[in-house]
Amino acid sequence: MQQPLLLFIGDLRGDSMHNIAPLNWRKFPERYLLKGNYCEVCKQAFFPPRPICPNCRRKGKLIQMEMPRQGKILSYTKVHVPPEGFKNEAPYYLAVIELENKAKVLSQIVDSEQEKIKIGAKVKKVFRQIGEPDKYGTITYGYKFKVIQ
Amino acid sequence: MTAGIVGYGIYVPKLRIKVSEIERVWQKSSGGIGVNEKAVASIDEDACTLAVEAARRGIEDFSIDPKRINAIYVGSESHPYAVNPTSSIVGDALGTTNKYYAVDMEFACKAGTAGMQVCYALKKARMIDIGLAIGSDTAQSKPNDALEFTAASGAAAFFIGDKKDEVIAEIESTCSYTSDMPDFWRRPKAEFPEHTGRFTAEAYFKHVIGAAKMILEETGYRADEFDYAVFHQPNGKFPLKAASILGIETKKVEQGLITPLIGNTYSGSTMIGLASILDIAKPKQKILAVSYGSGAGSDAFIINTTDNISDRRAKVPVLEMIKEKEYIDYALYLRHRRKIKSL
Amino acid sequence: MVVIIGAGVTKFDEHWELSFRELILEAALKAIESSGLHGEKIEAIYGGCMASGRFIGQEHIGALIADQLGLNPIPSTRVEAACASGGVALRTAYLSIKSGAHDIVAVGGVEKMTELSTEGVSFALGGAGDQEIELFHGATFPSLYALLARAHMQDFGTTEEQMAAVAVKNHANAIFNPNAQFHRQIAIEDVMGSGYVAEPIKVLDCSPITDGAAALILCSNEKAEELGLKGVEIIASEQASDSLAITGRKSLTELKATRMAAQRAYQKTGLSPKDIDFAEVHDCFTIAEILAIEDLGFFEKGKGGIATEKGETSLKGKIPINPSGGLKGKGHPVGATGVAQAAEAYYQLMELAGERQVKKAKTCLTHNVGGSGATAIVTIYRRFKG
Numbered sequence: 001m002q003q004p005l006l007l008f009i010g011d012l013r014g015d016s017m018h019n020i021a022p023l024n025w026r027k028f029p030e031r032y033l034l035k036g037n038y039c040e041v042c043k044q045a046f047f048p049p050r051p052i053c054p055n056c057r058r059k060g061k062l063i064q065m066e067m068p069r070q071g072k073i074l075s076y077t078k079v080h081v082p083p084e085g086f087k088n089e090a091p092y093y094l095a096v097i098e099l100e101n102k103a104k105v106l107s108q109i110v111d112s113e114q115e116k117i118k119i120g121a122k123v124k125k126v127f128r129q130i131g132e133p134d135k136y137g138t139i140t141y142g143y144k145f146k147v148i149q
Numbered sequence: 150m151t152a153g154i155v156g157y158g159i160y161v162p163k164l165r166i167k168v169s170e171i172e173r174v175w176q177k178s179s180g181g182i183g184v185n186e187k188a189v190a191s192i193d194e195d196a197c198t199l200a201v202e203a204a205r206r207g208i209e210d211f212s213i214d215p216k217r218i219n220a221i222y223v224g225s226e227s228h229p230y231a232v233n234p235t236s237s238i239v240g241d242a243l244g245t246t247n248k249y250y251a252v253d254m255e256f257a258c259k260a261g262t263a264g265m266q267v268c269y270a271l272k273k274a275r276m277i278d279i280g281l282a283i284g285s286d287t288a289q290s291k292p293n294d295a296l297e298f299t300a301a302s303g304a305a306a307f308f309i310g311d312k313k314d315e316v317i318a319e320i321e322s323t324c325s326y327t328s329d330m331p332d333f334w335r336r337p338k339a340e341f342p343e344h345t346g347r348f349t350a351e352a353y354f355k356h357v358i359g360a361a362k363m364i365l366e367e368t369g370y371r372a373d374e375f376d377y378a379v380f381h382q383p384n385g386k387f388p389l390k391a392a393s394i395l396g397i398e399t400k401k402v403e404q405g406l407i408t409p410l411i412g413n414t415y416s417g418s419t420m421i422g423l424a425s426i427l428d429i430a431k432p433k434q435k436i437l438a439v440s441y442g443s444g445a446g447s448d449a450f451i452i453n454t455t456d457n458i459s460d461r462r463a464k465v466p467v468l469e470m471i472k473e474k475e476y477i478d479y480a481l482y483l484r485h486r487r488k489i490k491s492l
Numbered sequence: 493m494v495v496i497i498g499a500g501v502t503k504f505d506e507h508w509e510l511s512f513r514e515l516i517l518e519a520a521l522k523a524i525e526s527s528g529l530h531g532e533k534i535e536a537i538y539g540g541c542m543a544s545g546r547f548i549g550q551e552h553i554g555a556l557i558a559d560q561l562g563l564n565p566i567p568s569t570r571v572e573a574a575c576a577s578g579g580v581a582l583r584t585a586y587l588s589i590k591s592g593a594h595d596i597v598a599v600g601g602v603e604k605m606t607e608l609s610t611e612g613v614s615f616a617l618g619g620a621g622d623q624e625i626e627l628f629h630g631a632t633f634p635s636l637y638a639l640l641a642r643a644h645m646q647d648f649g650t651t652e653e654q655m656a657a658v659a660v661k662n663h664a665n666a667i668f669n670p671n672a673q674f675h676r677q678i679a680i681e682d683v684m685g686s687g688y689v690a691e692p693i694k695v696l697d698c699s700p701i702t703d704g705a706a707a708l709i710l711c712s713n714e715k716a717e718e719l720g721l722k723g724v725e726i727i728a729s730e731q732a733s734d735s736l737a738i739t740g741r742k743s744l745t746e747l748k749a750t751r752m753a754a755q756r757a758y759q760k761t762g763l764s765p766k767d768i769d770f771a772e773v774h775d776c777f778t779i780a781e782i783l784a785i786e787d788l789g790f791f792e793k794g795k796g797g798i799a800t801e802k803g804e805t806s807l808k809g810k811i812p813i814n815p816s817g818g819l820k821g822k823g824h825p826v827g828a829t830g831v832a833q834a835a836e837a838y839y840q841l842m843e844l845a846g847e848r849q850v851k852k853a854k855t856c857l858t859h860n861v862g863g864s865g866a867t868a869i870v871t872i873y874r875r876f877k878g
Contacts, residue, residue, distance in 0.1 A: 027624060032242040047739075048625055066244070075646070075744055077638035078691040079630060083618060084611045086630040088484070089192055094635050094690075096643075096739055104739035106626055106639075110193065111163050113475075119646050127201040127242055129193040130629060139229055141198065141238065142629075 021138050031142030034067035034125065036103055045103040069125040070148070071099035076109065076117055085131045093117055097145055105143070112147035124148045152272035153319035154452070155279060155310035156211025159424050159467050160202035161303045161411055164189040165474045166482045168298050174479045179298040183385020187412025189477065190287040190302035192485045195229040199304035200285035201242040203417075207306045208243065210464045211315075215243045218308075219277035220250040220268055224260025224284045224416040226335070226342070228253055239283065250277070257333055258381055259442025260284060261305060261416040266448055268309035269320050280309040284416030291341035292488060299384055301412025305420030317458040318427060318436070321451040322368050326360035333443035344443075350387070352445045357381065357391050360447035361439050368451055372396045376434040379405030379422035381441035383413050388422075397437070404429060411471055421467060423452070428466035432456045493713040494589045495876045497723040498527025499835035504673045504704035504823030512548050512604035515705040517560045519828075520600055523707035528721065531561065534709070535594040537568035540581030540601040541827035546616035548607050557600055574620030575776060577601065578706065578830025579860030579869035583729045585710050595715040601831030602705035613701050617826065620863035622737035634698055634777065635690035636738055636864040641779035642692060643744035647794065650782065652692050654797030656683035658778035659696050659820055661806050666817025668848035673702055673823030683778075697778040702823030706832035716876065724841045725876035728757040729869065736866045745794075747865035750787035757857070757870040758789070765789035768872070769853040770812040770840065772833040774861040775819050781805075784859055785813055788870070807848065815840065815848045830860035830869060837873045 029035035036047035039062050042055040047067050053060025074096045082090035093109040095117070109117055110128060123145040133139040167186045168179050190199060200223050208215055223235040236251035250271065254260040261284015268280025285304035290296035310316065332352035335342040357380055365372060372395045380388035385408055392402045405422030408414075414421055419440035426436055436452040483489050500522025502515050510518075516539070524531050541553045550556065551570075558568035571581040578601030585599040605613055618627045621636060644650045660680055666672035678696060686695040716723060732752035735741055741748065758764055765788060773788065775781035782796035790811050791799045799805060805813035816822050816836040819829060837856050839845045850856075860869045 028241055030625075033244050075639040075643040077635050077642060077693075078688070079632065079635045079638075080688045080690065081614075081632065081634065082630060083614050083627070083632050088487075089630070092630060094629065094631055094639065096639050096744060106629055106631060106737065106739050108629055110191070119642070127198050127205070129195060129198060138233075139195070139197075140628075141242065144193070 024138065024140055032127070034069065034105070034143060036065055036067050037062045038065040045101040047099070047103040047105055067103055067105070068100035071097045071123055073117070073119055073121045073123060074098050074104070075119060088132055095123070095145065097123055108144040110144045110146055116147045121147045151319040151321065152269050152309060152311045153316040153455070154307055154427070155312065155315040155317065156207045156213050156308040156461070157424050157427065157463065158203045158205065158207025158210060158306045159304070159421055159463070159470060160199050160206060161188045161471050162190045162194055162199065163473055163475050164191055164477050164485060166477055166479065170479050171298055175293050182298060184299050184409050184412055186410070187299060187301035188303050188414070189482055189485055192487065194287065194302070196225040196227045196285040196287050196304070197229050197235045197238050199287065199302060200235060200239050200283045200306065203285065203304035204239060204243055204281060204283060204306040206463070207308055211308065211461055213279065213308055215245045217278045218243070218245045218249055218281050220271050220280035221245070222252060222254055222264030222267055222282050224254040224256070224264045224282070225286050226255055226257055226260070226415055227287045227289055228255070231337070256446060257442035257444050258383070258415045258418055259440040259446055259448055261420050262440035262448040262450070265307055265309065265450070266323050266325070269323060272309050272311055278310065282307050282309060284420045286415035286417055288413065288415045289341050294341070296342070296344065299408070299413040301414050303411060303414030303417040303421055305417045305424055307420060314457065316455055317461045318452045318454045321453050322364055323448065323450045324360065324364050324367060325446055325448045326356050326363050327446035328356070330355070330445040332445060349443065352443060353383065353387055353441055354391065354394070356445050356447040357439050357441050358394055360449040361395055361437065364449040364451060370451065374435060375401065375437045377401050377404060377426045377430065378437040379419055379426055380439050381419045382406060382408035382422060385409040407467060424463070425467040427454070427458065428463055428468070430454045430458060432458055494586045494726045495711050495713055495716045495721070495723040496708050496726065496834065496838045497529070497711045497716060497721045498523045498525070498709035499707070499838040500526060501671050501706045501832055501835050502704050503671045504702045504825060506606050507703040508606065510703065512544065512550065512602065513556065513560050515604060515703060516557055516600055516602040519602070519705035519707040520557070520561055520598060523598065523709050527709040529596065529709065531563060533596050534563060534566060534598045535596050536566055536588060537563065537598045537600065538571055538581040538585040538588070539568065540571050540577035540579070540830060542572060542574050542577045542603060543616045543619055543826070544604070546619065548604055573867045574862035575774070575826045576830055576860045576862030576867040576869055577827040578832065579858070579871070580731065580830065580867065582708065582830055582834050582871065583731055583869055586726055586729045589710055589712050595712045597710045599708045599710060599831055600705065601707070601828035603825035603827040604703050605701045605825060606703050610701070625739065626737050632690065633864070634693045637777040637779055638690035638693045639738060640744050640783065640864070644779060644782065645692065647745050648797070650794070650797035652684065653680055654801045655692070655697055655778040655782065656680045657800045658775060658781045659683050661800065662775060662814050662818040662821040665807055665815050665848055666821025668846060669817045669822055672817040672821055673700055674817070674821050693777055693779070699776045699819040699824035702825040704823060704825035704828050704832070706828045706835050708831060708834055708838070722842070723876045724838045724873050726871060727874055728760040728872040730756040730760065731867065731869045732756070734866050736863065738864050746787050747783055747861065747868060749865050749868035750784060750859060750861065750870070753868045753870040754788045757872050761872050763855065763872065767855055768811065768857045769855050770815055770850040771857040771859060772814055772816060772818070772836050773859040774829070775814060776824060776861070778820065780861065781813065781818065788857065788859060807850065812850050815845065815850050833858040833860060834871065841873060841875045
C-alpha cells in the first residue's frame with residue numbers, strides 16, 4: 001500500500017523518477033573539494049558559496065575559494081533513527097563544524113572513537129560515500145570529517 | 150633526470166578483522182598463511198574513496214600541486230562501477246585541471262603497477278608533467294572461501310615525474326612477464342572471484358620469478374646487488390619464497406612485507422610494500438619490485454633512491470599508519486562489506 | 493485591525509478513517525459555524541499546508557479547499573513555509589484584510605501525515621531543511637534540533653531532564669484539551685527512558701506524527717463592529733527569515749528569526765514580554781520550547797530549562813506556555829499547527845478553553861516556526877470587545 005505513494009518521493013540520492021546525476025554533478029566542487037567563496041570586503045568565508053554577500057550586498061566582492069580541510073566541532077549528535085537511505089549506516093555522528101576560516105559545515109563524523117567526539121575536538125576532512133547507494137543508481141561521494149589527535 | 154617517483158601516499162582503512170575470528174566462524178584453519186589480520190573498508194568506503202585518500206596524502210606530504218597531474222590511472226579489481234571510471238572521480242576529488250589522461254585499469258592484483266609503467270612511459274615521452282598511478286582495492290571474497298582469510302582493503306598512490314629536486318627514487322628499468330594463465334577470475338555478474346587453489350601458487354611463481362629474472366637479465370644486475378626487494382604478497386609466505394628462489398636475503402624483503410599485518414590489498418599490495426621501503430630507504434639504494442596479477446602477469450621495476458629522499462618523506466610511515474586500527478567481529482565485518490544479503 | 497470571529501479544529505490524531513479533504517472540510521465548517529456567518533460571506537481563502545505533494549501526492553490545495561467547501565469561485569491560495577505554513581497563511585490572510593482587499597477571509601491549515609511510513613514522513617519533513625547540505629548528509633529534523641540542544645547544554649548547562657520537563661508539562665496540559673492527540677500523563681523518567689532518536693533528543697522529546705486541520709474566520713474591525721461580532725483581535729503579526737541551514741547561523745543557541753519577529757511584534761504593539769498572559773509556542777522538540785521562551789523574551793537566554801523545571805511555564809505558573817498541550821501533547825499536523833495555535837488563542841481569550849483555561853487572560857502570543865528556524869511568525873492577540 002505504501003509503494004504507489006513512494007513514487008512521489010525522491011531525494012538527492014535518487015530514485016527512478018529523479019534525474020539525479022546532473023543534480024549531483026553540479027555539487028561536485030562543493031562536495032569533493034569544499035569549494036565555497038569569500039567576500040574580500042567583509043572578509044567572511046561562505047560554504048556553500050553564496051551568490052551574494054549577505055553582509056555587503058552589492059558592495060561585496062565574492063571570490064571562489066576552497067575551504068580549509070580542518071576545523072573544530074561546535075556541536076554534535078549521534079543519529080539513532082536515520083532517514084531513508086542511511087539505514088545501514090546508523091547509528092552515526094553528525095556535527096556542525098567550524099572550519100579554520102570560520103565557515104560552518106554540517107557533516108558526518110567517521111572513524112573516530114566516541115569519547116573523542118566532543119565540542120571543540122579538531123577534525124579533518126575525508127572523502128567518503130554519502131548515503132546508501134542502490135544497485136543501479138550513481139554513487140554519491142563527498143566530505144565527511146574525522147577527529148584528529 | 151630519469152623519470153621516477155616524486156611522491157606517494159598510502160591509505161589503509163581503520164577496521165581490522167583477525168584471521169582467528171574468521172577461523173572461529175567457519176571452524177577451520179587458515180593453514181599457516183602468515184597473515185594475522187586484515188584491513189576492512191567501512192560501509193561508506195570503496196576503491197574510489199580509498200584511492201582519493203591515498204592520493205590526497207601523497208599530495209599533502211610531498212607538496213604536489215594537483216594541477217600538475219596530467220595522467221591518472223586507477224588499478225583495481227573492485228572498481229565501484231562496472232562502467233563509469235574511478236579515475237575521473239579521483240581527478241575531480243583531488244582538484245586537478247581537465248587536462249589529464251585517465252583510464253581505469255584491471256589486471257587482478259597488478260593493475261596499480263601497470264599504471265606506474267604507463268605513467269613512466271608517458272613521462273619519458275614528455276607527454277605529462279606528473280602522472281598518478283593508484284592501486285586500490287576493497288578485495289572481494291566469498292564467505293567461507295580461502296580468499297576470505299586474506300582479501301583486504303587498502304590503496305597506494307604513486308606520483309611519477311622527473312624534476313631533479315622532486316624525484317625521490319628513479320625508475321631505472323621496468324618490464325613485464327605475461328602469459329594466459331587463468332588462476333583467478335570473476336565473470337561479469339558474479340559477485341565474488343573464483344580461484345584454482347594451488348594452481349595459483351604455480352602461476353604466481355612462474356610470473357614473479359619470470360619477471361624478476363627478465364629484468365635482471367636485461368639490466369645485468371645480480372640479485373644480491375639490491376638493498377631491498379618487494380614482491381606481490383597474497384599471503385605472508387609467497388614473497389619470502391620468491392626471494393629465496395632468487396637468492397635474495399629475507400631481511401631485504403621484510404621491510405616491504407606488509408600483508409601479514411593488513412592482509413592482501415590486491416592492487417595496493419606491492420605498492421604499499423614499496424612505500425614502506427621508501428619510508429626508510431637511504432639515498433642511492435637499489436630496490437627490486439615485482440608485482441603479480443592473476444591471469445597472469447608480473448611487472449618488475451628497478452628503482453634507485455636519490456638524495457632527495459632524505460628530506461622528502463611521507464609524514465607517517467606505513468608501519469606507523471597501520472597501527473591506527475579498530476577490531477571488528479565477523480558480524481560487523483559482514484555488515485561493513487555489505488555481505489548480508491537480505492538487506 | 494483584524495478580528496478572529498470564529499475558529500474550528502478537528503481532533504488531532506492518527507485519523508485512519510479520514511482523508512485530507514474530510515479533515516479540512518470539518519475544520520472549516522466548524523469555524524464558519526462558530527463565526528455565526530454564512531459561508532457565502534467569505535471573500536477569500538488562505539490555506540497552510542506543508543507537504544501534501546509528498547504526503548498524499550496532491551498539490552493545488554487552494555483550489556481543492558474552495559471546491560470542497562462549495563465556495564467557488566472565490567480566490568483560494570495555498571501558503572507554504574514548512575511547519576510555519578499555518579502561521580504564514582494566517583498572516584497572509586491578515587494582510588489581505590489590512591490592505592483593504594477583503595473584509596471576511598477564511599484561513600485553513602491542514603496536514604494528513606499518516607499516509608506515509610515513518611521513514612516517508614521523516615523524508616517529507618526533511619524538505620523543511622536544506623536538502624543539499626543537511627538532508628544529503630543524513631540529517632533529520634530531530635538531529636538538527638539535537639545539534640541546537642547540545643550547544644545549549646554546553647553553553648548554559650541545560651540538562652536532558654529540563655528538556656523532559658517540557659514534555660511532561662505539555663502532556664499534562666493536553667489532558668484538558670479534548671482535541672489533543674495524547675491524553676496521557678507522562679513522567680520525567682518516561683522521557684528519560686524513551687530511547688534516543690538523535691542524542692540528546694529522545695522519542696518523548698519529539699512531537700508526534702499527526703493528522704489534523706484547523707480553520708479561522710477573520711474579519712476587519714469595521715465589518716465586525718458593523719455586524720456586531722465578538723472575537724479576538726490580532727494586534728501584531730510579524731514574520732522573520734533566517735538561513736535555511738543551521739550552518740548559516742551565527743548562533744546555535746537561539747532562533748534569530750524568532751527573536752526578530754518577536755522584537756517587531758512588541759515594538760508594533762508597545763507591549764513587552766511581561767504583558768503577555770500566556771503563549772502558544774512551537775515545541776516541535778522540547779529544546780524548541782526552551783529556545784522559544786528565551787527568544788521571545790519570557791526568560792533570560794540560557795534560563796529556559798531551569799524555568800520549565802521550576803514550573804514557571806505550567807498552567808498555573810508565572811507565564812503558562814502551551815496550555816493547549818503544544819505540538820508535543822496536542823499533536824503536530826505540520827501545516828495546521830500555526831492555525832491551531834491561533835484557534836487556541838481564540839478559545840482562551842473568549843474563555844472557551846474549559847479546564848485548561850488560563851485565568852484572566854487578556855493578551856496572548858503565538859509563535860510558529862518553519863524548519864529549524866528559517867521562518868518564524870509571532871502573532872499577538874487580545875480580546876475584541878465588538
